[in-house]
Amino acid sequence: MVEILDTHEFIYNGNDLGTVYSHDNTIFKVWAPTIDKVSVIVYNSFNDKSGQKYEMNKIENGVWELKLIGNYKNKYYNYLVLNDGIERETPDIYTKGASDSGKKGMIVDFSSINPDNWENHKRPTSINRTESIIYEIHIRDFSSSEDSGIKSKGKYLAFTEKNTKTPNGVITGLDHLKDLGITHVHLLPVYDFASLDETKERYNWGYDPYLYNVPEGSYATNSSDGTVRIKEFKLMVQTLHENGIFVIMDVVYNHTFTKESSPMDILVPKYYYRTDDDGNYTNGSGCGNEIASEKPMVRKFIVDSIKFWSQEYKIDGFRFDLMSLYDIDTMREVENEVKIINPNIIIYGEPWTGGPTSLPEYRQLRKGSQRGMQISIFNDDLRNAIKGDNDGNSLGFVNGGEGFELEIKKGIVGGIRYNNSIYNFAQNPGETINYVSSHDNLCLYDKFEKSNPNNTPLEREKMNRLALSIVLTSQGVPFIQGGTEILRTKQGNHNSYNAGDMINKISWDRKSEFTETYEYIKGLIALRKSQKVLTLDNDNDVRNSLKFLESPYKCVAYELTSTFTDDYSKLLIIHNANKNEIKFIMPDTDEWLIIANEFEVNMRGVCRGAKTCQNEILISSLSTFILCKS
Incomplete structure (x- = not known):
């Protein structure tokens, strides 16, 4: 039955799935071709325990539809889904708002929620992708430290506060980002994820999606009222834009937090997931399931979602988690569609999977298959050549390893074919994301403490500086893990996804302790931004220069x-x-x-x-x- 759903009869091409709100009516549409009956239940507020039920009508291409007359602005709704005699309540996978922890979807009137001057606010001047300098940070890590001087600790609004300093007068927060000179902030997942009760102060990186088109509520000052997270998220984006900084979202369309209880599987059982010949869920993500991006309506959902964030929230880039789990055709469509919306949008991701996948390798977006596309991928070859392995004792170029000169040169030229001995996976240098650490694995300084225990603290600081200097002077797109510029530490924790603020926070006092390194990295960023020859995006230009x-x-x-x-x-x-x-x-x-x-x-x-x-x-x-x- 699932294969039949890929035929033309069951493919819906409209752009109105979810809710379409107006002052006079709201139209609901959901794709659920195998379900016996679908109803909408409308709640007047986020804390209502009971709502009004309305049956939907099944129309063409497996879509159910309902038009409600009246003004349902910012009210809440779910679907009641009857399948094989069992009725279950679920949020809409296309919902654009939610109550706390995604318990209810929301009929959103964005015009009533938007910050002042949202539609016309000034965005940063467009730049080439190789002119980007990406700074990866988790919402909570940025501000949760006691010494951050930021009032809205752990919240979207932390990125809107200006003139914040430590008790010792060290610049923090937004002003730190501006002073450092980065061009893009890469935010770890900020869509609604399922591992946290949003009403409690808990910590998680967020690589466990629930409602893909809704901002995460735990980073809002009120997670229950669905309007608050939308407005505060937009205030964050607007403030960063008005201070010359682009915003990148980390997106995880490759799997969901759960399978059978996910909105996707309730609405269309097993369709959204890859399964083996026996109907078992495959697990290329390492998280228990993997999304079947190659199926028409799954591809449509991914593309629709990316377009939504690009248009409604003015997002400037997307980092795809485990990008090899996405088929190449889906990523080509993502690329084509977002470039129509904003040619300056940057797209990049991990060219690997989290385990064996049922998606054939020739269909995966892996290192090399991106050649000629406006999609960039993480260069783990350069990363490993610089520092050795991620979590162990092996050594790389900067911390005592031998024989890495050739690999460093391959990274310096941006992974292109420079000559018959210096070449890697890229056609043009903009296709490589040059980095030496990220949220995964040991922080760079922690790696050097583990792999180089007999070196002096000053030598390890110089290793940190040398590693970042290679990243910031190589052709390609430089990427910095937030806090590396001040020798960030997580006390040796290599997988801190739920370790809390004490381990994950940026300790801003380290900026005064390692001022020289901070100023050095700041100086390299300024130099890179001033010299176009450091930001070439054509392989011939690199070979000639x-x-x-x-x-x-x-x-x-x-x-x-x-x-x-x-x-x-x-x-x-x-x-x-x-x-x-x-x-x-x-x-x-x-x-x-x-x-x-x-x-x-x-x-x-x-x-x-x-x-x-x-x-x-x-x-x-x-x-x-x-x-x-x-």
């Missing part, structure tokens, strides 16, 4: 020649992973200005120490030096 130079053991050096009028004519970047100072022979006899050394980045060439060099230069241990010619 970048030249690797002979360099000592455990050192990678290269020269960038720019044709852009605002750039330095040449940049020379040297990454020294040795624990000792090295001598580097310059590529010519000209005088070069030193704009970054082991202490600081200063584009005016007034770094501490020598200002210029000629013929040769001494490169300090565990450091990146950058030189230029005007």
